[in-house]
Amino acid sequence: AQSVTQLGSHVSVSEGALVLLRCNYSSSVPPYLFWYVQYPNQGLQLLLKYTTGATLVKGINGFEAEFKKSETSFHLTKPSAHMSDAAEYFCAVSDPPSGTYKYIFGTGTRLKVLA
Amino acid sequence: KAGVTQTPRYLIKTRGQQVTLSCSPISGHRSVSWYQQTPGQGLQFLFEYFSETQRNKGNFPGRFSGRQFSNSRSEMNVSTLELGDSALYLCASRRDRNTEAFFGQGTRLTVV
Numbered sequence: 001a002q003s004v005t006q007l008g009s010h011v012s013v014s015e016g017a018l019v020l021l022r023c024n025y026s027s028s029v030p031p032y033l034f035w036y037v038q039y040p041n042q043g044l045q046l047l048l049k050y051t052t053g054a055t056l057v058k059g060i061n062g063f064e065a066e067f068k069k070s071e072t073s074f075h076l077t078k079p080s081a082h083m084s085d086a087a088e089y090f091c092a093v094s095d096p097p098s099g100t101y102k103y104i105f106g107t108g109t110r111l112k113v114l115a
Numbered sequence: 116k117a118g119v120t121q122t123p124r125y126l127i128k129t130r131g132q133q134v135t136l137s138c139s140p141i142s143g144h145r146s147v148s149w150y151q152q153t154p155g156q157g158l159q160f161l162f163e164y165f166s167e168t169q170r171n172k173g174n175f176p177g178r179f180s181g182r183q184f185s186n187s188r189s190e191m192n193v194s195t196l197e198l199g200d201s202a203l204y205l206c207a208s209r210r211d212r213n214t215e216a217f218f219g220q221g222t223r224l225t226v227v
């Protein structure tokens with residue numbers, strides 16, 4: 001069964017610093033990969049996705065992620081953190097080519113941005 | 116383009132009661148999935164509906180059920196509520212089963 005691991009349930013960065021949120025998946029074949037952000041008392045907002053093609057994916061709000069098959073990773077980065085980036089971030093996988101359409105989510109990483 | 120609409124946003128119910136949550140997907144989207152979010156268990160898949168048929172079901176008891184109507188709107192029902200059912204219930208809408216999901220703002224259910 002597929003699983004998703006997000007290292008670090010809490011990450012703190014200074015405003016203007018690099019944001020790096022880690023996500024590793026377990027799968028023998030490349031799945032579909034997603035990053036979502038959740039603000040308090042809100043639903044999930046899609047930041048970016050990887051299905052096929054270019055391994056460096058750009059998303060909204062300056063975020064990007066790189067799919068690395070050899071490392072089974074899909075880490076989320078942003079060059080310069082902004083106070084408004086403080087939220088919880090979830091990595092998710094699905095595998096439609098193999099018939100797995102549901103999303104499997106990581107446990108989430110809460111990002112704190114320090115002034 | 117309107118997003119995914121979930122109603123109501125907040126609900127308080129008593130143990131033993133039943134509850135129905137509603138989800139209106141994005142226009143043209145045919146797949147609706149439901150997820151339960153709790154602090155202890157995180158985000159867990161409940162079920163997925165596509166073209167009015169349940170296509171997949173998560174590991175939840177039979178008290179949790181759902182349906183999808185011909186206009187793609189979906190409802191989920193929880194009977195005989197337990198305290199542990201308190202959670203944020205999220206609906207996700209997809210154009211097709213293999214496209215990205217867009218989530219509603221959720222329904223916060225509190226069971227007392």
